[in-house]
Amino acid sequence: METDISVKVLTTEDAWSSSEVQKAQLEDPAIRPILERKLNSEDRPSWQEIAPESPAKKRYWALWDSLHLKDGVLYRKWESDDGSSCRWQLILQKSRIQEVLLETHDSTSGSHFGVMKTLSKTRERFYWDRLSADVEKWCRECHACGAQKGPKTRTKGRLQRYNVGAPFERMALVILGPLSVTTKGNRYVLVLMDYFTKWPEAIPIPDQEASTVAEELVRAWISRYGVPMILHSDQGTNFNSVLFTELCILLGILKTRTTALHPESDGMVERFNRTILNHISLFVSKNQTDWDTHLP
Numbered sequence: 001m002e003t004d005i006s007v008k009v010l011t012t013e014d015a016w017s018s019s020e021v022q023k024a025q026l027e028d029p030a031i032r033p034i035l036e037r038k039l040n041s042e043d044r045p046s047w048q049e050i051a052p053e054s055p056a057k058k059r060y061w062a063l064w065d066s067l068h069l070k071d072g073v074l075y076r077k078w079e080s081d082d083g084s085s086c087r088w089q090l091i092l093q094k095s096r097i098q099e100v101l102l103e104t105h106d107s108t109s110g111s112h113f114g115v116m117k118t119l120s121k122t123r124e125r126f127y128w129d130r131l132s133a134d135v136e137k138w139c140r141e142c143h144a145c146g147a148q149k150g151p152k153t154r155t156k157g158r159l160q161r162y163n164v165g166a167p168f169e170r171m172a173l174v175i176l177g178p179l180s181v182t183t184k185g186n187r188y189v190l191v192l193m194d195y196f197t198k199w200p201e202a203i204p205i206p207d208q209e210a211s212t213v214a215e216e217l218v219r220a221w222i223s224r225y226g227v228p229m230i231l232h233s234d235q236g237t238n239f240n241s242v243l244f245t246e247l248c249i250l251l252g253i254l255k256t257r258t259t260a261l262h263p264e265s266d267g268m269v270e271r272f273n274r275t276i277l278n279h280i281s282l283f284v285s286k287n288q289t290d291w292d293t294h295l296p
Helices: 018-027 032-040 055-062 094-106 115-123 131-140 143-149 210-225 242-251 263-283
Strands: 067-070 073-079 086-091 170-176 188-194 200-205 230-233 254-257
Touching: 018 032, 018 073, 018 094, 032 055, 032 067, 032 073, 094 115, 094 131, 115 131, 170 210, 170 263, 188 210, 188 263, 200 210, 210 242, 242 254
Parallel strands: 170 230, 230 254
Antiparallel strands: 067 073, 073 086, 170 188, 188 200
8 A cells, every 4th residue: 555645734635645746856957866876775875976966965965864755755863962853854855845835834733923933834844955055035025924014113111021920820912903803703802821831812892892802711721820919901991990809909910011102011911912913914804804714
């Protein structure tokens, strides 16, 4: 039975068989001589043999000891310096590079993240000559990223450290919106985040009434992680209502707020909010009624 090459970043329908990958590798002029030599012999070509070849072939030749065959397919075996982890990277032919980068950067799982995250995600399964340069070029020329993020000209304010000693000791709470009303009736996003672990929760809600926020706070956070010691929010009236104040008193939660007109004082949450909005804007449908299905 022919073995399938299972690739995490690709859908099941796009899985490649060993014979397909080997055929594609043999069609790549930079990979073919190395693969043929591995298939027929374990002897490394001499420098005299490889000297007239292209720079790409020479770079693969330099990796000879870390290149191995699995089901007739060429892989690079990567190991950490301390030997604690090992990764098998498929040597990818040029004809498949665009397909892989579409998955690791442009897809829902890729989320149009920056160069370093896309590079890390790609290296989990693949290797090819000049991989880093190709990923950087792909991210830099991505139209969706350029249109959404724009130039980084924001003025940075002075930051002060708030020391947190344990998980779920202090948590942040903020509401994003209003957004377009979804088919499920949701118009806002309730964002909850722990200051120690940076663990976030993003919950779609229909309104920002104090009763709705309090109900979701208990259901989505307190019932799962316990009662926080400190709850930090912005100046929203829903967070300062009688109902919300009574809830904090009942549970023994200390309620704090950001400085008026200075939401940037809670930079951790504001950064995550930008990530959520960017993620939604890249994958929402044209009528913008399904954004609540794309929340991470």
